[in-house]
Amino acid sequence: MKKRLEPKLLTVLRRGYSQKDFIRDLTAGVIVGIVALPLAIAFAIASGVKPEQGLYTAVIAGLVIALLGGSRTQVSGPTGAFIVIIYGIVQKYGYEGLAIATLTAGVLLIIMGIARLGIFLKFIPYPVIVGFTSGIAVIIFSSQIRDFLGLSIANVPAEFVEKWISYAENIGSFNPNALIMGAVSLLIIIFWGRVTRKIPGSLVAIILATLAVQMFNIPVETIGSRFGEVPSQIPAPAMPSISWSLIKQTFSPAMTIALLCAIESLLSATVADGMIGSKHSPNMELIAQGIGNIAAPCFTIFSLFQQATTRSGLS
Secondary structure, three states: OOOOOOOHHHHHHHHHHOHHHHHHHHHHHHHHHHHHHHEEEEHHHHHOOOOHHHHHHHHHHHHHHHHHOOOOOOOOOOOOHHHHHHHHHHHHHHHHHHHHHHHHHHHHHHHHHOOOOOHHHHHHHHHHHHHHHHHHHHHHHHHHHHHHHHOOOOOOOOOOHHHHHHHHHHHOOOHHHHHHHHHHHHHHHHHHOOOOOOHHHHHHHHHHHHHHHEEEEEEEEHHHHHHHHOOOOOOOOOOOOOHHOOOHHHHHHHHHHHHHHHHHHHHHHHHHHHHHOOOOOOOHHHHHHHHHHHHHHHHHHHHHHHHHHHHHHOO
């Protein structure tokens, strides 16, 4: 007999949810949120989009998938594995192409969940997963060199080899202050676990580095100096202009997004199951991931339309 598709939230509430559970979840949520939002900004910038679009995705997708997902502990939002894919889509098809690809990926994920294909992802060979994620890690590392060294490069090439050639050609423009701040932040993240594991090292690095830059007026770029003021409100949802030709052009990257999202989310849910002794619903998780991928672009594309209208008015 097939298990019915039901969000894990309903299962937990039906079994009983105490005040102690709520306090634990609230504490974890605050810590995760503080760490996840700056990461979402960083992933958005590395992907070639605006910082606020990373925030909108983290908030909207995170909320939707948490309400509908099949895992008790899954935290959804922008991740490093998608940087290369999103950057390539934006460069080739623009922001609207990215929105269409994400919407298509959301539909594909929902179909995979309804067809109960989540169970089959566990048969993917482990060496394939390791090789794939290791390759992604190398590419992500390469994408961060400009900012880590503070290099003065207006447009970094998307291709791996050309990217490193550009770094070598502009190595003389590196900013020692940026290098020091980046290195210190990295060391804090690596070694903070020896002090305590209750407070994430990434949170400590963000707070200490931000305070140091502001107090000592260290000459490095900040989010505000580079991108201007980040909006403090989530925009109203709006659907992008959908064309069949753009859907066909972006279907291949959309399939990549859907498969990577499915693999990454279900692998992380499986790891979390082993840590807390629970069992997630892979098909419900795929459906929730799909709905989240449909909801998030509706908010980010509206912010793009707002920015375009503002620029047109000013010009």
